[in-house]
Amino acid sequence: MAKNTRGGRPIRSSITRATPESVHVHGLDLTELLGKVNLGDFAFLELFKRLPDERESVLINAMLVSLVEHGVTPSVIAARMTIMGAPESLQGAVAAGLLGLGNTFVGTIEGAARVCQQELPGGGRHGVTPQDRLGDDEITALAAKIVDEHKAAGKPLAGIGHPVHKPVDPRAQRLFAVAAELGFDGSGPRLMTAISAVASERSGKILPVNVTGAIGALSATLGIPWNVARGLGVMARAVGLVGHLLEESENPIAGTIWSETEEEAVKP
Amino acid sequence: MAKNTRGGRPIRSSITRATPESVHVHGLDLTELLGKVNLGDFAFLELFKRLPDERESVLINAMLVSLVEHGVTPSVIAARMTIMGAPESLQGAVAAGLLGLGNTFVGTIEGAARVCQQELPGGGRHGVTPQDRLGDDEITALAAKIVDEHKAAGKPLAGIGHPVHKPVDPRAQRLFAVAAELGFDGSGPRLMTAISAVASERSGKILPVNVTGAIGALSATLGIPWNVARGLGVMARAVGLVGHLLEESENPIAGTIWSETEEEAVKP
């Protein structure tokens, strides 16, 4: 209950203004946007206070879409368990699922975005002037420095490695290709790819850039601050969790997960 | 802990399949979708197990976009309060915000969708054959019956009336226009408009179809079951809550809301 968390500042929010005839969001007439922009564009508007241009729209939607669905994750299991107990509250089941999107999973988006934003000139943002862009040798040297620092500190490399997708994570590869085709030249993808190469070589293991690593790198490209990058995962997984709750209502599996788990848990 | 909630059924989920080289969602190669579909399309895929066609894509995105941002709602206040206490957990603050999307607010989407799906031939779905479609007089009679039944039961009409947006809710009006321009002919919008007219006439008050009423009617048009329609609000508001949490990090107001509220609450 520290004093500095309280009072003093005026209560203001500049996101929405409503009159009887209209609703404006970040200065844009919501009514005029309906039918013209998609949900990913609106997420961009929430993050940047302006609509995306055409290629930003494609990229942010690709990033969000890649995060929606990861199969029967812990988050999905939590949501399905919750709807069994509280079928009156779909929102509660989605909330339960989102609560697991923390440091273990979505934190790797943050970590990868942070490395790119802190280590690259201009934070790795698209449009950094050519004279400031790092050459291939500089990127490789930077990657080696980062791998060494993480090893020395005993910290895992965020966004690198995957238990199933080897030698490459097809989603990460495709996200980087989408960004390149659109002409984005941020150096985040180059740095993450170099980190993957260095880490693989040193460890003798196959350590691809994974999908969260790619999202982190592209957050740097677009200029999404690393400390909000977690929000991309939260937005996207809310969509996916509703899909799983619909499937749970059609073909419930929570009861079986429960009974098998409980039976096993109390075995002598 | 009733027995029928447990065991027996096999644990199966048909949403996602992953191999080292690919991820498929409802049979579609996720990698190929990246860069081609937007987040609203993917929400449609989660709900219908197929991608939307072009006009379904426009409509579902318009519906979702209209729900993202409603200003400083109770849900937003809860999320902002939560991030002040637990800045380490953006996901927790979004979850706290979503938990308020229950019967009072998002429940009206459900209610409107339910009325349309239960009262209209073919559930009010687009493409009902012409001979089954209700004429204007039939719609008016149906609306009158529904208004009477709700009055007799002392139940509010879901999706009708708004404290600010009068005589029409511009978002509802625009959503219906978008659907009409796209050629959707479901009779949900006609029924909700007729209910609004009857209710206004009988009460002498201005009771427009509001945005949740419009979403409910259009859920019937697309064929989204009313008992999952709440999920549309949950998906959309997750996006909006991240935007408010970003603003809270830039310009915090939770402390002032807290101190003003607490001060007032303990006045003699």
Next chain:
Amino acid sequence: MAKNTRGGRPIRSSITRATPESVHVHGLDLTELLGKVNLGDFAFLELFKRLPDERESVLINAMLVSLVEHGVTPSVIAARMTIMGAPESLQGAVAAGLLGLGNTFVGTIEGAARVCQQELPGGGRHGVTPQDRLGDDEITALAAKIVDEHKAAGKPLAGIGHPVHKPVDPRAQRLFAVAAELGFDGSGPRLMTAISAVASERSGKILPVNVTGAIGALSATLGIPWNVARGLGVMARAVGLVGHLLEESENPIAGTIWSETEEEAVKP
């Protein structure tokens, strides 16, 4: 966003008053209570705005204690899944677990309390005057009426039946014994026992009063309104969930539940 949910009323809370030298809760000096009352007593204070007398203290604590621990429930599985993903947020994992305490599980406390409070003279509260108390035949007749009504409506009997604890649920039996030993004479326990007997006879199955049925009956005895009775379960399970999260940190099982579930879910 109905108008009647907004504004108008003054912001007041009469629970706590703080000065630099003291904190009062419902008029009692918190400092003086420390070391004298237990957590269950304080829960009683929150519900009744006064401290319990000695036997109320024993009963409310017994009720709460009986609800803390139910093994590896769906709620526990959700909490354990959540801490794996978000180890930074113990509060998030407890919240995820509590979200499943809805109509399926804790709702049965509500249902049993409601039946007792709505059907019995004086709401089944302890101390109803002798002339108002129902005799054994009246209780049996009332139980039969309730069983018939539920059957006709196709509704399950709340608080009756258990998959494991047969022919009696030892916790329910003991809770009723504790209340009787303390001299509580509310007729809720008699009614629930009669419902169990009638239901068992009619169905030919063994349908004991279960622990939530007992808590519901004793909520009536104490006068806890049925629509807050769910809160007893929430308080108690928060305690139990912390215990499970401690065990999860010492001996993690969430990862195995996840991998076994996912593996099985995608089998051809």
Next chain:
Amino acid sequence: MAKNTRGGRPIRSSITRATPESVHVHGLDLTELLGKVNLGDFAFLELFKRLPDERESVLINAMLVSLVEHGVTPSVIAARMTIMGAPESLQGAVAAGLLGLGNTFVGTIEGAARVCQQELPGGGRHGVTPQDRLGDDEITALAAKIVDEHKAAGKPLAGIGHPVHKPVDPRAQRLFAVAAELGFDGSGPRLMTAISAVASERSGKILPVNVTGAIGALSATLGIPWNVARGLGVMARAVGLVGHLLEESENPIAGTIWSETEEEAVKP
């Protein structure tokens, strides 16, 4: 989705065992405990896998009771906002309230417990042998070191200072007195008191040990690991939140908080 979070370990939980006739918790027959132990004792059982002795029972209950009620906190505001939107889900409103018990508020319990456990011989636990206990001069020197280190690192001192309760927090003072009266001799309270004195002297401000600082120190006394100490706050506040939701149902204030906040937030 790191590999090491998955699989491998057997699914086991040793907390509860149930047969048709009995439920055991950490080896104790739950039925026999009903009517004999209180909710705080059971919390102790969850944390220590054994029941508390008489004085441990008094102390843990005092600690928990002191945390239940802190007035109209951000957590309470979040819970009240949530029940307005989702009156069908009391559990959701409590969960929303608990989600704010993070690093800002309850984190100070953790911080204080951590300092005591890491800096004091035997972790500051009661019963440390006399020859290992620090003398007064040593405690003062240790406190000075801790204050200096925090200042050098720009980190706030956890559990020290309060905006209202000055020159002492009466709850902290009373908790330390309760522990002393019971004969607990852990040196956590001495260390926190010394830190408060040093910090006050150096800053020229009045910086008392606050209630979370006291709980942290006494967690060390009992031997509750600092990384679970947050759980004490979660358990206790679940109780308090139910009380506030009961008051909200009797005298709703969420609507006014909402309308006043929204009105102010959009002022030009």
